[in-house]
Amino acid sequence: MKGIVTKKIADSFCVKVSNDTFICKPRGNLKAKGIYVGDHVEISKVDDLYVVDKVDQRHNLLIRPPLANLEQIIIVISPVPKPDFYILDKLILFAYCYDIEPIIVINKQDISDEINEYVIKTYSTFVKVVNVSAKTKNGLEQLKTVLKGKLSAFAGQSAVGKSALVNALFGDKAKEGELSKKVNRGKNTTRHCEIFYDDDIMVADTAGFTSLDETLLPIAYYELPYYYRDYNVYKDKCKYTSCVHVAESVNECKVKEMVKAGVLDRARYDRYAKMYNLLKDKWERTHG
Numbered sequence: 001m002k003g004i005v006t007k008k009i010a011d012s013f014c015v016k017v018s019n020d021t022f023i024c025k026p027r028g029n030l031k032a033k034g035i036y037v038g039d040h041v042e043i044s045k046v047d048d049l050y051v052v053d054k055v056d057q058r059h060n061l062l063i064r065p066p067l068a069n070l071e072q073i074i075i076v077i078s079p080v081p082k083p084d085f086y087i088l089d090k091l092i093l094f095a096y097c098y099d100i101e102p103i104i105v106i107n108k109q110d111i112s113d114e115i116n117e118y119v120i121k122t123y124s125t126f127v128k129v130v131n132v133s134a135k136t137k138n139g140l141e142q143l144k145t146v147l148k149g150k151l152s153a154f155a156g157q158s159a160v161g162k163s164a165l166v167n168a169l170f171g172d173k174a175k176e177g178e179l180s181k182k183v184n185r186g187k188n189t190t191r192h193c194e195i196f197y198d199d200d201i202m203v204a205d206t207a208g209f210t211s212l213d214e215t216l217l218p219i220a221y222y223e224l225p226y227y228y229r230d231y232n233v234y235k236d237k238c239k240y241t242s243c244v245h246v247a248e249s250v251n252e253c254k255v256k257e258m259v260k261a262g263v264l265d266r267a268r269y270d271r272y273a274k275m276y277n278l279l280k281d282k283w284e285r286t287h288g
């Protein structure tokens with residue numbers, strides 16, 4: 001049978017096969033250490049036990065939190081606390097670095113829709129944007145449609161409503177998970193990660209994405225422009241093929257020209273340049 005590892009307990013694994021869960025041990029030649037939550041595995045029954053026979057090739061593997069085959073990062077923002085768009089940009093970049101699709105969820109629509117216009121104008125040409133309220137449950141069905149059939153994780157600043165959304169999606173199941181996490185924490189120092197699921201929705205419960213340090217980004221500074229999909233549509237019109245859209249002049253750089261013309265958002269561009277310079281400084285410190 002084929003399944004997905006949803007939880008690791010010591011050297012045993014919970015493996016979801018459709019809507020059943022099997023507790024499995026790795027087969028003799030496999031090491032428990034080499035199997036991650038999110039892994040797609042082949043399992044079979046040996047005597048009265050289930051064993052993991054094989055781990056499929058991974059699409060990606062995150063180390064902190066340890067999680068395999070993440071497909072979507074649901075970046076939650078809200079009118080309160082005020083969005084830190086630098087964190088949002090970093091999360092989008094992080095997602096693209098690992099070939100994960102970022103989705104922006106604007107929560108707390110019951111309080112205000114004041115940030116919607118900016119977010120839609122700046123991001124919706126390349127990222128899907130969903131408006132919800134965890135409180136009134138408005139938009140929850142649309143969010144469920146986005147989550148269907150893919151392994152997702154919630155990310156974003158503290159207090160934007162990530163836990164409230166997970167609770168709205170999973171109800172008591174999520175609360176049980178929170179509880180087991182607290183119980184485990186005392187004796188187990190490795191960061192816990194577990195996949196909640198309900199029908200076709202799978203969400204990795206992880207606290208790992210809240211504060212993303214630039215040093216965690218697995219790229220060199222000169223690769224940064226490649227990950228800006230909104231800039232890539234113009235890069236063929238820059239004078240130099242290696243244009244990074246920072247040091248070049250407005251006459252040479254189509255991205256800069258589009259910022260000047262107001263087609264591309266100035267503030268996102270400034271955040272881009274800040275990120276570029278930070279990555280460059282780091283690169284020069286370690287390679288210079």
Ligand SMILES: Nc1nc2c(ncn2[C@@H]2O[C@H](COP(=O)(O)OP(=O)(O)O)[C@@H](O)[C@H]2O)c(=O)[nH]1
Nearest residue numbers: 107108111133134135158159160161162163164
């Ligand atoms: N008005 C309103 N409050 C919300 C909504 N979602 C979450 N909250 C509140 O925002 C606070 C932070 O929510 P929480 O889920 O703990 O945020 P997290 O830190 O991202 O997990 C709590 O007081 C929630 O009750 C919402 O859609 N509307």
Ligand SMILES: [Mg+2]
Nearest residue numbers: 159162163164
């Ligand atoms: Mg929370």
Ligand SMILES: [Zn+2]
Nearest residue numbers: 238243245253
């Ligand atoms: Zn350019």
